[in-house]
Amino acid sequence: MIAPGIKRGTAELAVLSVLEVGPLHGYEMARRIEEQTRGSLRFTLASLYPLLYRMEKRGWVRGAWETSSSGRRRRCYRLTPQGKKKLTPIRAEWSELFLALKRLAKVTHA
Amino acid sequence: MRDWRTLVEQRLAGLALERQEKDEVIAELAGHLEEACDGLLRQGMSEEEAVQRAVSQAGNWRDLRHKILSAKRREQVMEKRIRQLWIPGFLTLILSMLFLTVVLKLGLRPRIVSSGPNGIFLYMPWLLSLPFLGALGAYISSRADGSRRTALLASVFPPIALTFAFLFMFPFSATVELITGRPVDFSRVATVLLKDGIGWIVLPAAALLLGGLLAQLLSSAHSSSRDAAIS
Numbered sequence: 001m002i003a004p005g006i007k008r009g010t011a012e013l014a015v016l017s018v019l020e021v022g023p024l025h026g027y028e029m030a031r032r033i034e035e036q037t038r039g040s041l042r043f044t045l046a047s048l049y050p051l052l053y054r055m056e057k058r059g060w061v062r063g064a065w066e067t068s069s070s071g072r073r074r075r076c077y078r079l080t081p082q083g084k085k086k087l088t089p090i091r092a093e094w095s096e097l098f099l100a101l102k103r104l105a106k107v108t109h110a
Numbered sequence: 111m112r113d114w115r116t117l118v119e120q121r122l123a124g125l126a127l128e129r130q131e132k133d134e135v136i137a138e139l140a141g142h143l144e145e146a147c148d149g150l151l152r153q154g155m156s157e158e159e160a161v162q163r164a165v166s167q168a169g170n171w172r173d174l175r176h177k178i179l180s181a182k183r184r185e186q187v188m189e190k191r192i193r194q195l196w197i198p199g200f201l202t203l204i205l206s207m208l209f210l211t212v213v214l215k216l217g218l219r220p221r222i223v224s225s226g227p228n229g230i231f232l233y234m235p236w237l238l239s240l241p242f243l244g245a246l247g248a249y250i251s252s253r254a255d256g257s258r259r260t261a262l263l264a265s266v267f268p269p270i271a272l273t274f275a276f277l278f279m280f281p282f283s284a285t286v287e288l289i290t291g292r293p294v295d296f297s298r299v300a301t302v303l304l305k306d307g308i309g310w311i312v313l314p315a316a317a318l319l320l321g322g323l324l325a326q327l328l329s330s331a332h333s334s335s336r337d338a339a340i341s
Binding site (some may be wrong): 025026027028030031044045046047049050051053054057065072073074075 | 142144169173182
């Protein structure tokens with residue numbers, strides 16, 4: 001498991017990355033992140049929603065209520081053009097960090 | 111079936127957001143928990159176990175409430191307060207003062223209630239105008255998404271400001287006494303404040319509040335008829 005301090009830094013990248021594929025509501029977002037990171041990144045309500053609200057305020061994502069085929073109302077989040085623009089430098093920063101760690105401590109990433 | 115909405119509402123009691131914003135947060139989190147519980151049920155858990163697990167996965171509710179509040183309000187709190195309270199409040203104050211000046215300039219005489227030195231002066235045309243100004247303050251505040259309480263506060267802003275000005279009389283009198291060395295008759299100051307307080311604070315506040323309440327009533331009737339039309 002990844003320590004909470006490291007997770008906090010990766011949360012924005014994780015959310016932006018899953019939203020890049022398509023709009024998702026909170027639960028589905030958390031489920032996909034957990035699935036794609038094989039359980040390494042797990043979001044609770046307290047870690048996911050405040051982050052989404054902050055990102056929405058910054059204009060990176062936009063939430064809107066939608067009704068699913070089962071009749072349930074869900075707030076779906078979409079990546080905004082501003083969010084898409086933000087994803088590139090965040091990815092570059094993390095990539096650079098992994099390379100630096102690799103050189104420093106022989107840490108490898110997939 | 112579990113009432114997730116009530117559960118989240120109870121856990122997030124005290125989340126100081128505007129009603130609509132709070133309702134949306136509650137609905138969103140309740141939806142998340144419902145989905146989580148359904149997912150666990152599909153994995154074969156008993157309902158009780160699934161509910162417990164879903165709630166525990168939510169993490170610390172107090173922490174969640176604090177984080178949501180800080181994420182939602184940090185940058186907006188002052189801006190909102192200005193639009194919802196200070197602008198409509200000061201507008202009501204300025205307009206009521208302007209109208210009073212006009213009444214005085216026109217030479218309209220006040221109605222004096224009770225005789226003697228403690229008579230209360232009532233400027234009836236001015237008092238009659240206040241419900242409209244109170245309604246205007248409440249309307250502007252509501253338009254800026256102000257809560258019911260904030261809208262009513264904006265409508266009675268002039269007497270609140272005046273109350274503070276009146277209360278300032280005591281420290282002011284005490285300072286005058288200290289500087290000049292001449293004793294100030296505080297019982298006289300209190301009598302004047304009480305007498306003027308009725309004509310300048312209590313009655314205007316009631317008139318403004320009446321307007322504010324009527325505006326609220328009209329706006330809620332309007333919104334409920336609009337909702338009915340939509341559904």
